[in-house]
Each structure stands twice: as C-alpha cells, then as structure tokens.
Amino acid sequence: MAIYHLSVKLISRATGRSAVAAAAYRSASRLEDNRLQRTHDFTNKTGVVHSEILLPAGAPERWKDRSVLWNEVERTETRRDAQLAREVEFALPRELPKHAAIALAQDFVREQFVAPGMVADLNVHWDSGEEDGLHRPHAHVMLSLRGVEEVSGPDSPQKRTRFGLKRREWNRPALLSVWRQRWAEQVNACLSEHDLDLRVDHRSNAARGIPLEPQRKVGxxxxxxxxxxxxxxxxxxxxxxxxxxxxxxxxxxxxxxxxxxxxxxxxxxxxxxxxxxxxxxxxxxxxxxxxxxxxxxELVALGKGGRGQERFSTRDMVAVEQRLAEMSVKLGQTQGHAMSLRIRQAAMRVPGLGEEQALAVGEVTKSRDLSVVVGYAGTGKSTMLGVARKAWEKAGYRVRGAALSGIAAEGLESGSGIASRTLASLELSWGHRDGLLERGDVLVVDEAGMVGSRQMERVLSVAHAAGAKVVLVGDPEQLQAIEAGGAFRAVAERVGSVGITTVRRQHPLWQQEATKELATGRTGAALERYETAGLIQGHQTLEEALSGVVADWDTARQAHPGKSGIMLAHRRVDVRALNEAARRIRQERGELEAGVELPVMTAQGERLFAHGDRLYFLRNDRHLGVKNGT
Incomplete structure (x- = not known):
C-alpha cells in the first residue's frame, strides 16, 4: 500500500550543520566547502537516481552549480547560529514506475516551492530497506530561505543577482499544512492516472479515526x-x-x-x-x-488477481459492494416517479436537443427510481438535465443536485438550473435531520465517477428509504473514484445506462472526434488532428512558447472583446508566468487601477492585487462565499 510521509526541518549552524555538506550527501557528490576549507565527498553513496536544481524566475544560472549555490548561501549567512536552508523530505509511492515518481516529485517542487520564489535542490533516492529489501523511494528537497534580488552599486552600475532578505512568510505553520495536503492530492491523482487502486491521506490517525499511535520516522x-x-x-x-x-x-x-x-x-x-x-x-x-x-x-479471500496474486478484502467492504448492488437493483426496479406521456414527449421534442440528448431525456424521466447517464465532456449533459428538470418540476417533483466537489456542484447548477450542493454537505445535513430527501424528490449526482463505493451506497440507501429517485451522471473512463471502489461503473453495469457520445461543444466533425479521443486517453491521436488542421504551433524553447501564448491571448481579446479566453499550462510555475505577463499587459493599458496594489498572503506566497484583477480561488471558504475553482 502507498505510504504517506512528508516532514520539514531546518539545516542550521547552531546544530553544527553545513549546507554544503548536506547538499553533497543528498546528491551523492563531491563538493568543496569554502567556509570550512574542507571537501565533502559522498560519491560512494548509492541509490540517488535523480538530482537537479530548480530555479525560480529571476535567479542566476550560476546557481545551477550545486557548489556555487550552497557556498553562496553559506557566505550570505554571517551569524554563528544562522539557519541555512529548509529541507523537505517526502515518500514516493513504490508502486509507481521510477520515471513517473520522479516527474511527480518535480511537479510538486515546482508548484509549491519554486513558483513562490525558492531555490530548490531536488534529489530522489531509490534505495532498499536493509531489513526487508523493499524499495523505499523518497525525495529530499533543500530550499533557500532568502528571496532573489537584483542590486547595483556605485562602483558597479551593472545589476547583479544575489540572495536578498529572508522570507518570513515561508516559515508560516499554515504553509506546512498546505504542502502536506497538496502532496496527498498530487500523489492520489498520479496513482489514479496509473490505474492503481491506492490512496494516501495526509491527515493524522486521530483525524481519520484510526486508534493507532503515529510513528516517528527512523532514518x-x-x-x-x-x-x-x-x-x-x-x-x-x-x-x-x-x-x-x-x-x-x-x-x-x-x-x-x-x-x-x-x-x-x-x-x-x-x-x-x-x-x-x-x-x-x-x-x-x-x-x-x-x-x-x-x-x-472479517478477512475474505477473493481469488487471484490479474498478476496471479491472491487478493483479499473485508466482509465490510464486500458487504458495502453487495448492498450497493442490491440497492441499485431495488431502485432500478422501483417505479415511483411516473409522469404523463404528454410531458415526457414534450420534453424530448424541445428544440435544439440532439437525438441522443432527446433519448437521454426520455430515459431519465421514466418512472423508475434509478437512472444512469454516461457521456463524454462536451456532449451536452447539462443541457439535457436542464430539460429533464423542467419536465420533473412540471410533473410535481422537487429536483436537487449534488457532486463531490463544490465547483462541480456549482457547474451543475449553472448548466442545468438544478439547485446543487456537495455530497459531503448533503450527508452532514441529513445527519442533523435537516434537508432530508422526501418521497417524490429527484436527486441528480454529477461527476458520479468520482464517488466511492461506501458513499454511493449510503446515498442510494437514503434515497430508497425516502422514496426518492436518483440520476447518476458521469464518465467512468474519465474520472476515478477518490475513495476505494469504482461504484459508478458497478451501478451502470447492473441497471444499464443511456449514453451520450455526440460531442456538441465543437461543431466540425474532426474536432468532435478529437474530443472523444481526449476523453478516452488517446491524446496522441487527438493532437494529430489539431496538427493536421494547422492549429498547433511549435516553439524552440519554453520561453518562446510562453511569449507566443500571451501574444495570441492578447490578440484574440482585442479582436473579440466580448468573448472569453483562457490560457492553460501543465505546471503551476508556467501558469504563474503566463498570469504575470498578461497582468503586465493589462497594467500598461490602464485596465488595472494604477498605483494602488495590495499585498495579500496566499498559499502560493505573497501576491499583489489591484482593482480590476480577476481571482481564482483554490479552496472552499463559506465566509467569502467561494468554492475551490470559483
């Protein structure tokens, strides 16, 4: 099973440490320590499979030399008890291929440390335990404590780059909480991408209801x-x-x-x-x-899996999945939400609906108490649900919506007009006997592919007891359950589903095919279609690509000021670079209020905001009235 570990400590002279020695050991290299006038040679150390220095914007190229970097840190710190660097150590899932684990570490370091301005010395170790011989992959990241600044003196007017003041905001305890949670999120996303039925959790044993003492790591x-x-x-x-x-x-x-x-x-x-x-x-x-x-x-043997290994589960987990199967069949057979043929046929003939959408409306408005809709992104599921909502309401039923994430619930509500909440908040209110489902209600669950077996079983059981109808909407190929189990696919297999496969968001046939290919993991084939159409632009360097994207964005928004546009990048460090470049353009054109900028501490470090800026929120906050993704 995948193991969660992330710890942070300081490398300080007060404890007799040297930043140069620490860097040499973690990178298994030989470095000269100018301050101590000695050589630290750890080239005999084994297990280091990746080593690199990642620099923030504005940092000089000379710091990519490990000896130059850490000797400069030592030279900058003059106190006998100076704090020299911060070290973050985290476990990598041994179940991942080595290249994927390294890429996972790189993405996390770039996003959480380099983007806010830290210099990061990343070393990935892939050694084995001496007692059990199992691989114990992990990463060591040494981080600078000071920001980067440009200076020029009276004798040397040419600007030079050096370490500036220590950034106190990087010491905030709240930042450690952000790192720990974000690392768990990235690990789980990567495990899902590699089709591994594993999850890690950053929370303490107590917070997770596990009555075991947390163990200290033994080096x-x-x-x-x-x-x-x-x-x-x-x-x-x-x-x-x-x-x-x-x-x-x-x-x-x-x-x-x-x-x-x-x-x-x-x-x-x-x-x-x-x-x-x-x-x-x-x-x-x-x-x-x-x-x-x-x-x-409690232990239940299930037989051999795909790799020939005996697999086990628990009576509780098997019972959950059995109850899920039974509840699916019961709801599928219950005919508790009938409506007149006239209302159903009128809904299916609404102008603008495609053939598949009309069939889906007809399916979900049948009297049975469980319906499943499977469809790719861009196929018009929200439009179809909006039509179905009007039909249900005309027939006298109350329609409610839910999704696993707040932003998905918000999207369901804006796209279909169905008042929606997160599943967690619904279950919480049900526990307080508030907002309970009633006979005749219709509960639409969007992005149902992300709902785990336990939660799906609970929701279906509550609906069945109340006499409510459930409509599950999602794509089992595109989204993976966050907790154990693949409930959406299991339900769809038992009660059947209606599919919407015609992409309506794009009109040219080749774009529709490309969207389907992207939704089913055939990314290369999709990109070939765009390249054939001349819609992919290549650049020699990352910097040229970033500049090209910003230039295209600016050209498009000037040509079509009434339309929205978006720039996308895979790494957050590139997202930040694009945002800052676009913001400079808006400042130069007077689109942001001049001379009034307020510094705000965010999870990504200190940022400046002015009247006219557009903000994107990365977590739910009821006091602000925003959700993750607003």
Missing amino acids: SAASRRKVRGEQSERVSDHLGIARRNGDRLLAEPSLVLETLTRQQSTFTRQDLARFVDRHTADPEQFVQVMAKVEACP
Missing part, C-alpha cells in the same frame, strides 16, 4: 544501528510505539483490515504483511499479529 543511520543491535533514543521510541500498536492490533486485529480498505478496496498478503510490519516491534510480535489477522473472520 537510514538509525536503521543500520538497529540491525546491529544498537539502539538510539529515536529507535527506542520508535520500537516502543510499534510495540504498543502491535499490542493494540493483537487485541483488535480487525483494525488492520479496516485501515487497509480505507485506501484500497482489495489487497494482497504482501500489502497485509507490510502494514503489520510497520506497526509491530519485532519478528515475534509480527508473527502473532499476522496469525490473528489471517484468522480474523
């Missing part, structure tokens, strides 16, 4: 001492926690299974052994806990 040096029979205070503390956790698991072995299925719906014996090994103190306790867990009546 490689401490692990070697442990193997030799020596015990440091850290190792002793780690073993004490492991023993107490092992005793807890001996008393309550079902905790192992419950915790495993929070992250994956099925697991192997190896997954089980890894978890128990992490939470026991020695081989004797490990064997005892494994025996208890394997004898636990």
Whole structure:
C-alpha cells in the first residue's frame, strides 16, 4: 500500500550543520566547502537516481552549480547560529514506475516551492530497506530561505543577482499544512492516472479515526544501528510505539483490515504483511499479529488477481459492494416517479436537443427510481438535465443536485438550473435531520465517477428509504473514484445506462472526434488532428512558447472583446508566468487601477492585487462565499 510521509526541518549552524555538506550527501557528490576549507565527498553513496536544481524566475544560472549555490548561501549567512536552508523530505509511492515518481516529485517542487520564489535542490533516492529489501523511494528537497534580488552599486552600475532578505512568510505553520495536503492530492491523482487502486491521506490517525499511535520516522543511520543491535533514543521510541500498536492490533486485529480498505478496496498478503510490519516491534510480535489477522473472520479471500496474486478484502467492504448492488437493483426496479406521456414527449421534442440528448431525456424521466447517464465532456449533459428538470418540476417533483466537489456542484447548477450542493454537505445535513430527501424528490449526482463505493451506497440507501429517485451522471473512463471502489461503473453495469457520445461543444466533425479521443486517453491521436488542421504551433524553447501564448491571448481579446479566453499550462510555475505577463499587459493599458496594489498572503506566497484583477480561488471558504475553482 502507498505510504504517506512528508516532514520539514531546518539545516542550521547552531546544530553544527553545513549546507554544503548536506547538499553533497543528498546528491551523492563531491563538493568543496569554502567556509570550512574542507571537501565533502559522498560519491560512494548509492541509490540517488535523480538530482537537479530548480530555479525560480529571476535567479542566476550560476546557481545551477550545486557548489556555487550552497557556498553562496553559506557566505550570505554571517551569524554563528544562522539557519541555512529548509529541507523537505517526502515518500514516493513504490508502486509507481521510477520515471513517473520522479516527474511527480518535480511537479510538486515546482508548484509549491519554486513558483513562490525558492531555490530548490531536488534529489530522489531509490534505495532498499536493509531489513526487508523493499524499495523505499523518497525525495529530499533543500530550499533557500532568502528571496532573489537584483542590486547595483556605485562602483558597479551593472545589476547583479544575489540572495536578498529572508522570507518570513515561508516559515508560516499554515504553509506546512498546505504542502502536506497538496502532496496527498498530487500523489492520489498520479496513482489514479496509473490505474492503481491506492490512496494516501495526509491527515493524522486521530483525524481519520484510526486508534493507532503515529510513528516517528527512523532514518537510514538509525536503521543500520538497529540491525546491529544498537539502539538510539529515536529507535527506542520508535520500537516502543510499534510495540504498543502491535499490542493494540493483537487485541483488535480487525483494525488492520479496516485501515487497509480505507485506501484500497482489495489487497494482497504482501500489502497485509507490510502494514503489520510497520506497526509491530519485532519478528515475534509480527508473527502473532499476522496469525490473528489471517484468522480474523472479517478477512475474505477473493481469488487471484490479474498478476496471479491472491487478493483479499473485508466482509465490510464486500458487504458495502453487495448492498450497493442490491440497492441499485431495488431502485432500478422501483417505479415511483411516473409522469404523463404528454410531458415526457414534450420534453424530448424541445428544440435544439440532439437525438441522443432527446433519448437521454426520455430515459431519465421514466418512472423508475434509478437512472444512469454516461457521456463524454462536451456532449451536452447539462443541457439535457436542464430539460429533464423542467419536465420533473412540471410533473410535481422537487429536483436537487449534488457532486463531490463544490465547483462541480456549482457547474451543475449553472448548466442545468438544478439547485446543487456537495455530497459531503448533503450527508452532514441529513445527519442533523435537516434537508432530508422526501418521497417524490429527484436527486441528480454529477461527476458520479468520482464517488466511492461506501458513499454511493449510503446515498442510494437514503434515497430508497425516502422514496426518492436518483440520476447518476458521469464518465467512468474519465474520472476515478477518490475513495476505494469504482461504484459508478458497478451501478451502470447492473441497471444499464443511456449514453451520450455526440460531442456538441465543437461543431466540425474532426474536432468532435478529437474530443472523444481526449476523453478516452488517446491524446496522441487527438493532437494529430489539431496538427493536421494547422492549429498547433511549435516553439524552440519554453520561453518562446510562453511569449507566443500571451501574444495570441492578447490578440484574440482585442479582436473579440466580448468573448472569453483562457490560457492553460501543465505546471503551476508556467501558469504563474503566463498570469504575470498578461497582468503586465493589462497594467500598461490602464485596465488595472494604477498605483494602488495590495499585498495579500496566499498559499502560493505573497501576491499583489489591484482593482480590476480577476481571482481564482483554490479552496472552499463559506465566509467569502467561494468554492475551490470559483
């Protein structure tokens, strides 16, 4: 199972540390330390599979030389107890291919550290545990504590770049919370992209309802001492926690299974052994806990998976999926939402509806209490739901909408006119006996492919008990469930679905085909169509590409001032560069209020805002009345 770990510490002279020595060790290189007048040589160290320095905008190229960079940091810091650098260490999923894990680390470092202005020295280690021989991939990131500034003196009018003042906002505890949450989000997105039924969670055991003590990480040096029979205070503390956790698991072995299925719906014996090994103190306790867990009546053998390994689940997880299947069939067979043929036929003949949309309207307005709509993006699902809403309301039914994310709920509401909320807020209000579903209600769940088995089962059970109808809308190929299980696909297989495959957002046939290809992962084929049509522009460098995008954006908005336009980039560091370039153009043209800019601390560092700026929010905030994506 994928492991979550992210820790932050300072490298300081007060503890006898050297930034140059730390950089040499993490990169397995040989560096000269000018301040200490000595050489740090760690070229015999193995396991370093990737090493690079990433620079923020405005940083000089000379800092790409590791020796130059960290010797300059040492020279800048004059205090005997100076803080030299910040180190962030995080675990990489061993289940990912090596190249994918490295790319994941690079994206996270660029987004969270380099974009706000830090210099980042990234080293990915792919070593193995001395006790179990398993790969333990992880990344070390050394970060500068000072910003970049340009200076010029009376003797040298030519500007030069150096480290400026220390950025105190980079020390905020809230920023660590942002890093921890964002790393979990990026890991889970990457695991989904590689079709791995695994999840990590940045929250503490207590916050997740897991009654086990959190363990302190034991470094490689401490692990070697442990193997030799020596015990440091850290190792002793780690073993004490492991023993107490092992005793807890001996008393309550079902905790192992419950915790495993929070992250994956099925697991192997190896997954089980890894978890128990992490939470026991020695081989004797490990064997005892494994025996208890394997004898636990909650454990269910499912047979061999695609790789020939025996896979297991829990009675609870199997029961959830069985209840989901039974509830799907029950709702599908219940005929509780009939409407007159006249209203249904009128809805299907609404001008502007395509043939598939009309058939979908006819399907979802049937009397049965569960309908499933499968469709690609851009096929007009929201338009179809808007027509269906009017038909349901004309027949006397109340229509409500829900989605997993706030911005998806907002999109459902704006696109179809169905008042919508997040599923989490709906379930919370149901728990307080508020806003309950009633007989005759219709609940439309958008982006249902993202809903996990447990939550889907709960929603369908509540609807069935209330006598409400549920309409699930989504694309099982495009979106992956966030929690364990693939509920949307399972429901669709049991009760059937109506498909909308004709893309209506684009009109030329080749663009419609390209959209379908993008939705089903055939990206190369889609891009070939755009290239054939002359709609892809190549550039020699990233800088030229960024400049070209901004120039095209500016040309298009001047030619069509009444239309909206958007620039997209894969990395947040490039997004920020595009935004700043576009903002400079707007300032030069007087589109932003001149001379009045307010500094605001954001999760991406300090930003300046002026009257006329457009803001994009990255989290929900009820006090501001915004959602993630507003």
